[in-house]
Amino acid sequence: MEDIELLNNTFDLYMKKGKEAKEKGNYALAKRNFMLAGETMMKIAKVSQGKLKEVRLNRAKRIVELSERIGLEKEKKKEEKGEDEEDEVKKWQQAQIPNIHFSDVAGLDDVKKAIKIRMINPILYPDKYKLYNKKTGGGVLLYGPPGTGKTMIAKAIACEVGAKFYAVKGSDIVSKWVGESEQNINSLFEEANKQDRSIIFIDEMDSLLGKRGQDIHNDKRVNEFLQQIDGFAGRNPNLLLLGATNRPWDIDSAATRSGRFSQKIYIPLPDEKARKFMLEKNMKNVPVSKNFDIDKIVKQTELYSGADIEELCDRAKDEPLLKAIETDSVIEVTNKDFDNILKIFPPSVTESELKKFADYNNEIDSLIKNRRKKK
Numbered sequence: 487m488e489d490i491e492l493l494n495n496t497f498d499l500y501m502k503k504g505k506e507a508k509e510k511g512n513y514a515l516a517k518r519n520f521m522l523a524g525e526t527m528m529k530i531a532k533v534s535q536g537k538l539k540e541v542r543l544n545r546a547k548r549i550v551e552l553s554e555r556i557g558l559e560k561e562k563k564k565e566e567k568g569e570d571e572e573d574e575v576k577k578w579q580q581a582q583i584p585n586i587h588f589s590d591v592a593g594l595d596d597v598k599k600a601i602k603i604r605m606i607n608p609i610l611y612p613d614k615y616k617l618y619n620k621k622t623g624g625g626v627l628l629y630g631p632p633g634t635g636k637t638m639i640a641k642a643i644a645c646e647v648g649a650k651f652y653a654v655k656g657s658d659i660v661s662k663w664v665g666e667s668e669q670n671i672n673s674l675f676e677e678a679n680k681q682d683r684s685i686i687f688i689d690e691m692d693s694l695l696g697k698r699g700q701d702i703h704n705d706k707r708v709n710e711f712l713q714q715i716d717g718f719a720g721r722n723p724n725l726l727l728l729g730a731t732n733r734p735w736d737i738d739s740a741a742t743r744s745g746r747f748s749q750k751i752y753i754p755l756p757d758e759k760a761r762k763f764m765l766e767k768n769m770k771n772v773p774v775s776k777n778f779d780i781d782k783i784v785k786q787t788e789l790y791s792g793a794d795i796e797e798l799c800d801r802a803k804d805e806p807l808l809k810a811i812e813t814d815s816v817i818e819v820t821n822k823d824f825d826n827i828l829k830i831f832p833p834s835v836t837e838s839e840l841k842k843f844a845d846y847n848n849e850i851d852s853l854i855k856n857r858r859k860k861k
């Protein structure tokens with residue numbers, strides 16, 4: 487019979503070594519030590535009596551199970567991570583040309599014109615741009631309240647020039663920003679660079695390119711990302727760089743320097759004409775009452791974003807649709823249906839948010855004016 491005290495000491499030692507190895511990430515060593523600890527506990531159980539024997543047997547089993555799981559957990563993590571990253575790269579490689587045209591975007595005529603001059607025509611008419619010695623290149627930052635069509639415009643640009651559309655979200659990159667995701671960003675730029683025409687669209691730019699000087703992780707990220715931009719953008723006129731943000735004041739000013747996201751374009755809430763266009767589009771071919779007055783809804787929806795209008799129309803259809811199912815007939819949508827929803831569904835963009843944009847735009851305006859004065 488083995489000395490129980492010796493067995494107990496041996497058990498303690500294996501457990502200690504196992505824990506240490508696990509903490510250091512040496513899972514193979516941890517696994518072996520826990521396995522030995524389990525076996526030792528089994529020996530201790532065998533020489534024990536009654537209730538104590540049962541308790542020790544269970545403990546031995548639990549430790550053996552634990553040791554088996556260590557290996558599995560690690561394998562699983564590795565697998566998941568590997569797949570994740572592969573998926574991401576695959577997703578980029580499968581980037582497609584979107585099917586949203588400029589004509590689908592309501593209003594924003596000035597914005598469309600600026601984008602045509604800056605991004606679309608240089609690609610479609612390179613000879614003309616050469617003839618006039620027009621400057622090209624550099625990224626564009628679309629900013630404005632949420633739901634105003636920034637993502638939509640980015641896709642429409644890709645569609646108009648026949649470019650592959652590579653979209654990434656700032657927050658996604660940040661949450662995965664460890665060694666490998668730098669690599670992923672690099673491979674994204676490389677992949678996009680290989681195409682005849684491509685657009686890299688970075689949504690939520692503020693979370694990726696926040697102001698430096700407050701958080702070292704952010705600073706490191708900003709520096710690295712700016713390097714990527716400098717390395718690729720501008721060298722290939724057929725690789726366009728587009729960003730979007732609802733919080734332009736949070737972006738580091740180095741990101742909007744010349745050669746980077748140097749042109750900032752404000753995407754405002756839709757005006758009356760744009761709202762009418764969207765309402766008509768959303769109600770197209772839908773049964774509406776004879777005296778359905780779309781202009782009334784246009785007036786009622788000041789400060790509603792494009793996304794709000796889409797949701798409003800969708801919700802206004804709910805009641806008539808329900809009734810139509812219940813009565814197995816066609817029930818027309820009326821202005822009353824819209825009134826009912828409008829009462830409970832205020833615009834998603836608040837006035838204080840709008841004021842922030844107004845202040846920001848004023849700041850930019852006065853900066854430009856000052857610069858002109860100096861010249």
Ligand SMILES: Nc1ncnc2c1ncn2[C@@H]1O[C@H](COP(=O)(O)OP(=O)(O)O)[C@@H](O)[C@H]1O
Pocket residue numbers: 590591592593594631632633634635636637638639730756760764791792793794796
């Ligand atoms: N100017 C617009 N023209 C047409 N639809 C719009 C417009 N703005 C918003 N929408 C609708 O709202 C949805 C959300 O818009 P999105 O482009 O994602 O907004 P943002 O990127 O500015 O937050 C779009 O898919 C579209 O259906």
Ligand SMILES: [Mg+2]
Pocket residue numbers: 633636637638689730
């Ligand atoms: Mg968007």
